[in-house]
């Protein structure tokens with residue numbers, strides 16, 4: 678589904694990604710881990726079109742998506758959540774999801790001006806879909822609560838509902854359980870499984886080791902912008918290079 682081919686990303690003299698290659702298969706739950714500053718967020722930013730790589734390409738289903746705008750990348754079937762919550766804080770949960778879904782609506786100017794039946798139907802579909810998505814992520818009954826008034830863990834779930842509004846094939850989650858308690862992170866793990874059962878492929882960055890080790894099929898480990906290991910959670914836990922970079926400086930749980 679996703680292929681990252683020899684990607685490098687330079688910021689002036691700083692090499693944030695150094696000839697990174699990685700493929701993610703359809704239906705996989707892939708974890709991207711590594712110490713602080715190893716290049717994980719840069720990688721997500723390159724994949725989702727926020728950065729254009731200095732070198733290399735990113736392909737989605739065989740089509741090159743690197744160098745395209747985040748909107749074009751979203752249209753190719755990728756959507757992301759952010760490490761720092763990125764909601765419209767004064768809007769309700771429902772409005773947050775509706776605004777994300779409506780960017781993919783096809784209404785033209787005339788139908789918007791005259792509020793045609795077609796437009797009203799489209800709006801209704803959008804609201805129905807947004808309610809379904811809130812229900813799916815576990816936020817049924819919270820539709821009318823302002824995003825800012827939701828507890829932190831629920832704001833993270835709302836971010837996922839927003840990302841799902843564009844119906845992506847591949848969902849990229851940047852630290853989905855940061856700041857969550859143990860029960861919330863178990864619920865988030867169940868949600869990720871449910872997403873996969875519903876046909877989504879997942880690529881996630883996370884420092885919470887128990888979460889990634891129990892959830893992911895495969896892990897890619899970055900260090901100083903290079904892939905230093907790839908394998909199942911148990912292979913990664915027994916990898917000498919990984920043990921040495923994490924020993925004594927592991928962040929999170």
Ligand SMILES: Nc1ncnc2c1ncn2[C@@H]1O[C@H](COP(=O)(O)OP(=O)(O)OP(=O)(O)O)[C@@H](O)[C@H]1O
Nearest residue numbers: 688691692693711712713714715716717718719720
């Ligand atoms: N826009 C930017 N301009 C300059 N340097 C950047 C930029 N974005 C990232 N970097 C640098 O690139 C390197 C990789 O950063 P990145 O945020 O990708 O790491 P990370 O693995 O996601 O870290 P963390 O786990 O702390 O989020 C770091 O040295 C960082 O300072």
